[in-house]
Amino acid sequence: MTKTLHHRACHLCEAICGLTLEITEEAGSAPRISSIKGDPQDPFSRGHICPKAVALQDIQNDPDRLRHPVRRVGNEWQPIEWDEAFALVAERLASIQQRHGSNAVATYQGNPSVHNYGLMTHSNYFLGQLKTRNRFSATSVDQLPQHLTSYLMYGHGLLLPIPDIDHTDFMLILGGNPLASNGSIMTVPDVEKRLKAIQARGGKVVVVDPRRSETAAMADQHLFVRPGGDVALLFGLLNSIFEEGPTRDSHLQVDGLAEVRQAISRFTAEAMSPLCAIPAPQIRQLARDFASADRAVCYGRMGVSTQAFGTLCHWLLQLLNLVTGNLDRVGGALCTSPALDLVAATSGGHFNAWQSRVSGLPEYGGELPVSALAEEMLTEGEGQVRALITVAGNPVLSTPNGRQLEQALDGLEFMVSIDLYINETTRYADLILPSTSALENDHYDTTFNLFAVRNVSRFNRAILPKPEGALHDWEIFVGLAKAFCARTERSLKPTVAPAQMIDMGLRTGSYGDASPFKLSLATLAEHPHGIDLGPLQPNLAGRLKTENRRVQAAPAVIMADLERFAALKAPQEDELLLIGRRHVRSNNSWMHNYHRLVKGKPRHQLLMHPQDLARRGLHDGQRVRISSRVGAVEVEVLASAEMMPGVVSLPHGWGHGRPGVQMSIATEQPGCSANDLTDERQLDALSGNAALNGVPVTVQAA
Ligand SMILES: Nc1nc2c(c(=O)[nH]1)N[C@H]1C(S)=C(S)[C@@H](COP(=O)(O)OP(=O)(O)OC[C@H]3O[C@@H](n4cnc5c(=O)[nH]c(N)nc54)[C@H](O)[C@@H]3O)O[C@H]1N2
Ligand SMILES: Nc1nc2c(c(=O)[nH]1)N[C@H]1C(S)=C(S)[C@@H](COP(=O)(O)OP(=O)(O)OC[C@H]3O[C@@H](n4cnc5c(=O)[nH]c(N)nc54)[C@H](O)[C@@H]3O)O[C@H]1N2
């Protein structure tokens, strides 16, 4: 028996923690994972680990995980050879496009795509061949407003200022719960320690959230905000700072600030208070506290992205940092200088270059808002979507009005899923093409090094051998591209493996051959715990990609959206608004099939304030029926003083009780899907992002 230690970054969430895995090999049997621990030698994560990483062994060993391509014949799934599968996909897609045009094929890419470097380098090798405008992804149920804001203000959608958490004195968090999520668009392993360090050095953490979240509970101050009311709070804050100061000049060259100041002067703290349910004196005090802190940063995440004014929220957050002198400043918000710099390597992008066929929603960066996916399939006419390719995504559970999407999927001519499981979405596919597991594949974080609170880099080789006959995701895309181009008689440029692309990118990047770091795959191989490339530094002035290389404080499309906000009506007295929730042992929709993570008390219930329960004659633990415009679900309710009265919380990613799902542990404790309640018509109209939070619902006894 031999035991070997391997080091690797965890790919399950954005924190990219370093892990140490022990692999045991015995004669006659396959190598097995005998332990998974945090790696104290990782200079970035310093040994941090959460329960999900330990479940990497369960993903690896899960008997429900697909290991071979399968084809649906009636209600049966039958194995199929790779080449036959590729040829079948090529034949069906080519035929549909020939009859109905390129846009008749839609694609949807899910969240794990950005955690899998081969998917980042190669999915477009195939999907790009389809030349369809109907491309969708999880971005439009997530961070789309953040990309759009950066694109409009800084000229590139990936130029996202990251909170300099290790050096700030005042961190204002809106709609983020890093203690459960481990941080998002802020790659920050061990976030709890880093937040406590702010407090230990005399600084302050303030959380704005309709629920006293885990992060709110450890903060110095927590403000309940009415769901969707952040935009009003942020207007109130910015306006108070303009009125009362102190503001601080920025070293950045900025266009349009005077115009903003003038345009928002009507949105005073007093006028905004009823919309956000925070008293005006508290708004003004928070503005003073934030503006007078030496080093402060305002950060917003899911809770403020997925609401009706998500883009205005993120624009206002940027302005708060800018006018207090905290944008591009140590202890404020800083952009990374990554080893693989996608900002330098790509153009800024485009917005609203075309629109979706049925509702006219805007494209961003070549993708349309996923809230339009079902209607593009269900609405007859030229350009109707008749085939779908899903890649590492589960839109039935992740996108608004999942029931409507199911109905649409049921009517498709053809569907293929590149996925590991037969789940709520892939059960509709004609073919499922499963890739190797993560530990059987190399790993480089093409995305999260871009969003990290320090500049870091690491590459790790696969830990477990690639099983015979298995393909990596990128190889599946190469196989599909070849078959499709052969079928449609198109030429296909040759490609190289993802690792070779990373090597090239590293060597030509700013830490590459021409620098003292000399980063390459070979150098990274000598640093299996990862390399720290130093703290974030001010660099935005030199990285701006706007036409005149100045910050745009008043982009025209944003200024136009102010009127939509001005028309907002005061909230109804008796409203009940639904918001989401994340738990550290869960991960979107796909990690409920591991006993280690789901054992113990269930976590999928509705949380409701005791007053709201009493008003409806309901009691803790009772089964209730929640209804919205689009549908209804039944689930148990828990009394929770964490909730703001008038607000209920249900986590997404549950609802595994649908017929045909082959995830045996997940189906034992299915819960219900929050996205059977969220509304595909509730959007941030500017970006088309889904407004998943603040959905009006009613709750009654089941
Ligand atoms: N109501 C509500 N809805 C939400 C949210 C919310 O807060 N509230 N959050 C939204 C957010 S932020 C996101 S990112 C989305 C996520 O939405 P999705 O990305 O659509 O869903 P996931 O649950 O991440 O599904 C991941 C899928 O990828 C598969 N998979 C995992 N690893 C791999 C791999 O390496 N290769 C391949 N080929 N497949 C793999 C899994 O089996 C699973 O089917 O959900 C969104 N939906
Ligand atoms: N354990 C775990 N970790 C994850 C994931 C997971 O599913 N589980 N998912 C990963 C993904 S894909 C993402 S995108 C990130 C998300 O990372 P975060 O954004 O940090 O995660 P959430 O828990 O969704 O935090 C959203 C917070 O916003 C609050 N909120 C809801 N509505 C409003 C509102 O109107 N205003 C304000 N101010 N707050 C509101 C919610 O109560 C919640 O506390 O997490 C990632 N990490």
Ligand code: SF4
């Ligand atoms: S916080 Fe947990 S899931 Fe996220 S990277 Fe670290 S160990 Fe993995």
Ligand SMILES: [Mo]
């Ligand atoms: Mo996400």
